[in-house]
Amino acid sequence: MVNTIAIIGGGIGGFVTALSFDKLNIPYTLYERAACLKVVGAGIWLSPNALQVLEWINPELLKEIQDSGNSFNRILVANHKLKPISDSDQKFVREKFGYTTMAIHRGKLQQILYKYIKQENIVLDKTFKEYVQNSDKSLKVNFTDGTSIQTKSIIGADGIHSCVRKQLFPNSKIRYTGQTCWRGISDYNLGSELESVGFTLWGQKFQFGISKISEGKVYWFAVKLSEPNLKDDKENLKNKLTNMFSGYHPLVNDLIKNTSIDNIIRGDLSDLELLQKWNSQNICLIGDAAHSMTPDLGQGGAQAIEDAFYIAHFIKESNTLETAYDDFYAYRKSKVEKLVKQSRITSKIAITNRFGEIIRNFILKYTPEKYMKKQMVELYQLDKW
């Protein structure tokens, strides 16, 4: 086992790293704490940068994901009454990359990714506890069930609360944004006009996002300012949410009313203060463990997928893992750090006061289309390999 890399965490980043390692014949074992994969959770948007990686891994994998989700023709930011502030026709994206951003159920995505990984390389129901450096630079990994393994390297893909990061960089800081988020899957038909649109309603106090994810299923999210760690009284939750959005376009409350209470999940929104490095010696972090960002640009998962693609290539091309991890960080740092900062700014302007709303809407409305298109192409482009 000492010749293999241990991937800790089987989320989006960990699974796509495993798939990329399979593709490039890099030996590894992935350890995930969940005992099984269930189709739970809400939706996720996957942008063309992520889809290009999935296509590179296996065009059939991409097709299965696309068939299980829903692609957008337009990405729309609207006001609380659904009046467009910024409306981006995605035809130019389809022409350039072959596909547009799509939405899919998160649990479904995980199940499809899982199916394509070499099963002998995955160990479920294994929770990482700590690592110990051996004298020959290899590592011993201890799990919470008392077992341990030897490995030559660790990739920490264990999310924003990463235990690998806490041991590697004990001073890293998670920053609460001051916002909490409810996500739901509604049994609802959006109708032909809206079903191929990924859209967000930006009001003054709240943000509400909507997208069809499959036939008769619509993913939505609602964001508001809040103290952290508050819990919901389940019985009153739907009333609370419908009251919050009573001044919004009626579609919002129709979606909430058509959501089973068991399909609504709440989570406080945080990101990670930028790290000085993502790696040290033979340990490297990827995805949210390295650079968790707020969800406002829909890029956290896509960047974890990009990380997977690039780290696999750097490992394949480097003589040592230390060099591969140094080069990986040097290459990825500027794109990712820009996105962490932009996401945080977007989270602040999405929910604002009346004055802020006027300025924000004005700027968004009059941002030249040419500039917006250039930004999107730059974001979706994979540059190396």
Ligand SMILES: Cc1cc2nc3c(=O)[nH]c(=O)nc-3n(C[C@H](O)[C@H](O)[C@H](O)COP(=O)(O)OP(=O)(O)OC[C@H]3O[C@@H](n4cnc5c(N)ncnc54)[C@H](O)[C@@H]3O)c2cc1C
């Ligand atoms: C409300 C919201 C909406 C979002 N929407 C989007 C979107 O539309 N598009 C997008 O691209 N991104 C989105 N994101 C961001 C995206 O969810 C994350 O960036 C992405 O999940 C990060 O993937 P990851 O693999 O790094 O971490 P995770 O997905 O968090 O996976 C970490 C994995 O590690 C496992 N794990 C944790 N600790 C241990 C341990 N000790 N031992 C073993 N296993 C462990 C966990 O069980 C989990 O499976 C959103 C985020 C939020 C909060």
